[in-house]
Amino acid sequence: MRLSQYFLPTLKEDPKEAEIASHRLMLRAGMIQQNGAGVYTWLPMGLRVLRKIEAIVRRNQDAAGAQECLMPTIQSADLWKESGRYDAYGKEMLRITDRHDREMLYGPTNEEVITDIFRSHIKSYKDLPKNLYHIQWKFRDEIRPRFGVMRGREFLMKDNYSFDLTKEDAEYSYKKMFLAYLKTFRDLGLRVIPMKADTGPIGGDLSHEFILLAETGESEVFVDAKWNEVDLAGKDIHYNNKPQLEAYFDELTNIYAATDEIHNPETAPKDIIQTRGIEVGHIFYFGTKYSEAMNATVQNKDGKTVPVEMGSYGIGVSRLVGAIIEASHDEAGIKWPSEIAPFDVGIINLKVGDEQTSKLCEDVYTKISATGLDVLYDDRDTSAGAKFANMDLIGAPWQIIVGPKGVKMGMVEMKQRMTGEKFDVKISSLIETITTKLSDLKKGY
16 A cells, blocks of 8 residues: 555644543544544544454454354344343443334344344254354443543444353353453464453353453453463364363463452462553353343253353454554554554655665565555655654554665665664565564564
């Protein structure tokens, strides 16, 4: 993509309405534009990041055996009345009526809709287990939306729902999702710690939050120092290896990690780290809470009709964009993990109009793009300082800086955004160098 043609409305100054780093930088980097309180338009660069996160989430859901569908944003109030949550949910639910005075709502979550889908089609234990997911926009009418996409009213969420015959089967499905979440965050280039959590309005008696540690996080958290040494990748664990999976689950859930709501100084280890974090995922096992209320039953092996055991699992896809920026930025701008960066490489032409410099930039741009990498070429006729500032702001993992002096010597300069490291590279080996460097970054999770 040539920057002269790309829609990237960056800002030099910090917006007054932005209270935290991610909100400030997303506005400055031209990723979003506010449409109303807690509601944003995702501009081209922001959407690129959103889609990359979405693809990684989807890949890991598929690998864990979940199947994708797409449920509506507008839901019938009748289903929520059936489950008993319509009046209990509170003012966060946006309630509306259609032209026929039928009560509707903009879905804040999808337990009722998915339970209705299940009960309409599954009648026998032979068709279990099932796990269905979608990635869809949600709406919760927050009393005070703030912090940009971190606490907006409209947000993109992956939510999936498991259906099992027995509690033991359901807990196994829960542990599969626990592992799937760890693998998802690993693939996003993040280190996220699972913490036991309250179930809240979803209900149930088993729940974990997945917390991205960040000094600017919204919540205070307390973690055992052992987490610094724990393998959170789950690389060698297979979803169908039940003993191995359960042993890994037990290992991680026995290491102390708690948000301030449930932290207990009396049971916490002595070697405790007090820091802050951002919730980026939440999983629940709630048994027959919805299946009993909504008559979602199957026949078991004995021919007896029983309610299915259920769980639900959420990842805030749009929230992750803000959370990642909160955890990875500096005064100059965003420092994207290479897995989700909107552009892998940024090319800076220091002398637009110089024939040799521009020719080399075009050649580099064409060849790197041909490798499948996402490239942003700053071909604008503006100052070098403005180009450097802009490229740091948007956070491409690698920058290639091309100027007349370097071209004459057969060299260009490369800069790694995450570390600030700079070094010269021979033009003849540039393509090999950049592909190797990006590959090495993606192995570093």
